[in-house]
Amino acid sequence: MNIALIGYGKMGKAIEEIALQRGHVIVLKIDINNVSEFNQENLSKADAAIEFSSPHSAFDNVMKCLQFKTPVVCGSTGWLDKYEEVKKYCVDNNSAFLYSSNYSIGVNIFFELNKRLAELMASHNEYDVSMTEIHHTQKKDAPSGTAITLSEQILEKIKRKKVWVNHISDNADELEIISERIDPAPGTHQIKYSSAIDDIEIIHTAHNRMGFATGAVLAAEFIKGKKGVFNMKDVLGF
Numbered sequence: 001m002n003i004a005l006i007g008y009g010k011m012g013k014a015i016e017e018i019a020l021q022r023g024h025v026i027v028l029k030i031d032i033n034n035v036s037e038f039n040q041e042n043l044s045k046a047d048a049a050i051e052f053s054s055p056h057s058a059f060d061n062v063m064k065c066l067q068f069k070t071p072v073v074c075g076s077t078g079w080l081d082k083y084e085e086v087k088k089y090c091v092d093n094n095s096a097f098l099y100s101s102n103y104s105i106g107v108n109i110f111f112e113l114n115k116r117l118a119e120l121m122a123s124h125n126e127y128d129v130s131m132t133e134i135h136h137t138q139k140k141d142a143p144s145g146t147a148i149t150l151s152e153q154i155l156e157k158i159k160r161k162k163v164w165v166n167h168i169s170d171n172a173d174e175l176e177i178i179s180e181r182i183d184p185a186p187g188t189h190q191i192k193y194s195s196a197i198d199d200i201e202i203i204h205t206a207h208n209r210m211g212f213a214t215g216a217v218l219a220a221e222f223i224k225g226k227k228g229v230f231n232m233k234d235v236l237g238f
Contacts, residue, residue: 001224003217004028004046004070006038006061007053010138011075014213015050022217043070048096048220055079055141062086062097071096071223075103075216077145087229098223100232101145103215107189108232110204114150114191117202118157127193127200129154129161130176134188142166142179146189151175154191186212 003024005012008031016026027045030038038061043049048071051061055078065072066089074097083099090097102108121127131154133147143151143166151164154175164175187206192199206212215232222235 001025001047001221002027002045003220004030004043004049006030006049006051006065006072007076009052011052011209011212011216012050014209015052015216018210018213018217019220022221024217024220038064040068043068046070047224048073050075050216050220052076052216059086063089066090066093066095066097069093069095071098071220071226073098073216073219073223075100075212077101077148078141080145080148090229094227096223096226096228096230098219098230098232098235100215100219101149102187102212103219103232104206104211105215105218105236106206106211107146107204108215108236108238110189110202111149111153112238113202115153115157117191117193117200118154121193121200122157122159124193124195125160126197127195128172129158129191129193130178131164131192132178132180132188132190134180134182134185136183136185137181139181142181143177144179144187144189146187147177147179150189150191151177 008029028042049065051074058076058079059082062074133144161175162173166177169176190203192201219235
């Protein structure tokens with residue numbers, strides 16, 4: 001299939017590598033140096049677009065793809081205050097949109113483990129739960145989109161926690177997320193349940209960007225020719 005890359009940084013280049021390995025063609029590569037080429041004529045050459053840019057540009061990039069009816073897979077985080085607006089525009093414009101806070105197959109399995117563990121721990125008030133996420137120093141948002149997804153899953157199951165916060169907290173109502181930025185870490189997420197007796201931890205550690213890139217290409221393959229709003233659970237059949 002023909003793929004447009006909207007955002008051609010480290011993730012964009014990793015996605016390109018995986019896409020070419022899988023026999024696809026990159027027909028458009030957009031970064032800050034050629035924004036003028038991000039137009040309907042060039043997008044029309046693509047069966048799908050994969051958007052990995054930055055929090056401040058992701059919304060506009062996605063909306064442009066939807067406007068021109070190019071199915072778009074978005075992996076940018078830090079813009080989700082406008083997520084519902086994008087979903088509505090996608091449906092109203094009969095377009096196709098797929099968003100995930102993390103495209104790694106391993107992370108999406110980790111999401112399912114997190115939900116199940118939180119469900120098991122919900123009645124055990126003697127355990128406090130906290131989270132740590134570690135990324136490279138170039139990551140612009142904190143906490144990570146993946147950490148937010150994990151925290152929202154926990155809050156849904158563990159009602160004694162009311163809200164997540166991105167700092168150390170002694171408030172029993174708050175789910176503490178600690179964000180660390182250390183090079184060259186591509187991404188680690190640790191969830192810890194602590195009691196006076198023992199600790200229970202689950203950890204996902206990415207070794208490189210290829211897991212994220214592979215999932216993004218799988219998502220583009222999935223969304224080709226479709227209409228509607230999707231996520232990685234649709235892609236993976238969870």
